Amino acid sequence: MVVCTLAAAGLALGACGPSAVQTGATRGTVAYVATLAGRADPGDTLSVFDTATSTALPDITTGTLPSAMASTPDGTRLLVADKGSDQLTEVDTADGSVVARVTVGVEPDAVAVTPDGTTALVANFIDGTVTPVALPSMHAGRPVPVGKQPVAIAITPDGSTALVADFGDGTVTPLALPSLTPGTPIDAGTGPVAVAIAPDGTTALVADFQTSSATPIRLAHLTTLPSIPLAGNPTDIALSPTGATAYLSGGDSVLPVNLTTLQAGAPIPVGAPAEALAVTANGLTAWVCTATGRVVPVNLVNGSLAGSVEVGGQPTAIVIPPAHGG
Numbered sequence: 001m002v003v004c005t006l007a008a009a010g011l012a013l014g015a016c017g018p019s020a021v022q023t024g025a026t027r028g029t030v031a032y033v034a035t036l037a038g039r040a041d042p043g044d045t046l047s048v049f050d051t052a053t054s055t056a057l058p059d060i061t062t063g064t065l066p067s068a069m070a071s072t073p074d075g076t077r078l079l080v081a082d083k084g085s086d087q088l089t090e091v092d093t094a095d096g097s098v099v100a101r102v103t104v105g106v107e108p109d110a111v112a113v114t115p116d117g118t119t120a121l122v123a124n125f126i127d128g129t130v131t132p133v134a135l136p137s138m139h140a141g142r143p144v145p146v147g148k149q150p151v152a153i154a155i156t157p158d159g160s161t162a163l164v165a166d167f168g169d170g171t172v173t174p175l176a177l178p179s180l181t182p183g184t185p186i187d188a189g190t191g192p193v194a195v196a197i198a199p200d201g202t203t204a205l206v207a208d209f210q211t212s213s214a215t216p217i218r219l220a221h222l223t224t225l226p227s228i229p230l231a232g233n234p235t236d237i238a239l240s241p242t243g244a245t246a247y248l249s250g251g252d253s254v255l256p257v258n259l260t261t262l263q264a265g266a267p268i269p270v271g272a273p274a275e276a277l278a279v280t281a282n283g284l285t286a287w288v289c290t291a292t293g294r295v296v297p298v299n300l301v302n303g304s305l306a307g308s309v310e311v312g313g314q315p316t317a318i319v320i321p322p323a324h325g326g
Contacts, residue, residue, distance in 0.1 A: 028323030030057065030093070031278065031287055032078055033295060034066040035313030046080065047311035048096065051280060051287060051297070051320060054309050060096050062089040070111045070120065071321035072135065078321060079120050079133075081108035088122055088133055088140075093321055100138040104131040112153040112162065114177065121162055121175075123150035130164060132180060144180045146173040154195045154204065156219065163204055163217070165192040172206055174222055186222055188215045194236045198259055199243035205257065207234035207248055214248065216262050230255050231267045236276040236317075240300075241283045247300070249274035254286055254298050268303045270296045278318045289315035 029052040036043045044064050048057040063082025066089075070079050078091040081104075088108065090100040105124025113120050113135070120133040128150060129143035147166025155162045155177070162175040171185035172192060189208030197204045197219070204217040213227040214234060232251020239246055239259075248255040252274060253267035272290035279286050279300070286298045294308040295315060 028075065028281060029320070031295070031318055031320045032060070032069055032091075033289060033311045033315045034069060034080070034317040035293075035311055035315045036065060036067075043313050044082075044084075046091075047313075047315070049295070049309050049311070051285070054297075054307055056309070058096060060091055060098065062091070062098060063087045063101065066317075067108070068110045068317050069319040070113045071319055072113055073115060073117045073322070075321040075323055077135075078319065079111050079113060081111045081122055083107045083109055083125070088120065088131075088138070090138055102133060102138045102140050104133065104140055105129050105143055109151050110153045110165075112155050114155055115157060115159045119178070121153055121155070123153045123164055125149050125151060128166075128168075130162070130175065130180070144175065144182065146175070146182060147171050147185055152192070152194045154197045156197055157199055157201045161219070163195050163197065163206075165195045165206060167191055167193060172204075172217065183222065186217060186224060188217070188224065189213060189227065194234065194248070196237040196239050196246060198239065199241075203259055205237060205246050205259070207237050207250075209233045209235060212250070214246075214257060214264075216259075225262065228257055228262055228264050230257075230264055232274075235274065238277050238279045238286065240279060241281060247277060247279060247286050249277045249288055254288060254300075256300075268298055268300075270298060270305065272296075275315060276317050278320045280320060281322065287318055287320070289318050 033047040046060045064084025067083040068081040080089040104122045106126035109125040110123035122131045132141040146164045148168030151167045152165035164173045170190045172188045174183035188206040191210030193209045194207040206215045216225040234248040234250035236249045246257045256265035272292045276289040296308040297306045
């Protein structure tokens with residue numbers, strides 16, 4: 001475990017062990033995994049490894065119960081929602097150091113960054129709000145009310161709209177940006193847990209854990225299409241680089257959905273309950289967090305599994321930031 005040195009009140013500065021470059025990892029291949037040690041012993045670290053070599057890198061200490069992450073567009077910063085300490089933590093991906101922390105709402109459970117990298121939006125589970133955080137200053141603005149128990153957030157490629165999945169309401173709340181004006185909630189099943197937006201900005205997909213389905217939303221008019229039945233209760237969504245396919249973790253599989261035909265493909269078994277996933281920049285591999293404390297690489301071309309990486313605890317989120325400046 002890597003221990004960071006705290007400097008000024010409200011900020012954390014200092015060295016957190018060897019950087020990705022020092023340990024031989026290539027920028028753009030490093031994965032960050034949020035893990036929970038368990039209800040009786042909540043975690044406060046991110047597990048880090050190089051996806052190119054499956055080599056473990058030094059852990060990063062953030063705040064209690066890190067539950068969600070988002071990278072800045074240039075890959076230089078990782079924003080971590082620490083659900084147990086009601087904070088957003090900023091990590092420098094060059095060396096793994098924690099450079100800032102800011103208090104947001106109660107139990108932040110999701111974070112997304114605008115395409116221009118100037119704002120992070122943090123969804124607060126207990127408050128039913130979204131807190132805007134200015135970047136790079138890490139200044140938190142006034143929270144904006146959304147629906148009950150927001151658990152996921154995604155932003156359109158043009159930065160004009162954010163979609164917030166409200167688990168407690170069974171809705172998605174659209175937020176006009178940059179004004180952060182809430183729109184009319186959109187019905188999206190009974191338990192929406194994840195939302196992703198295609199790179200062309202035409203379609204969003206909302207994963208509904210309760211009904212084992214996914215709801216497409218046409219963004220031009222914010223209208224839903226018929227839900228897509230899935231083989232397992234979905235927990236997370238990751239898109240292929242082209243946006244042609246959405247991959248959902250669910251049950252003990254990866255569940256592909258064609259975003260053109262809006263049809264589900266055959267599940268790809270991973271051998272354990274799948275909790276979250278991230279797709280590599282080349283679109284060939286999905287790294288899947290499982291309930292066994294391991295992250296499993298899935299070949300998206302032929303469905304084969306390679307050697308998994310042990311991260312421990314209960315991995316609930318994974319992010320692979322782009323190469324710096326990419």
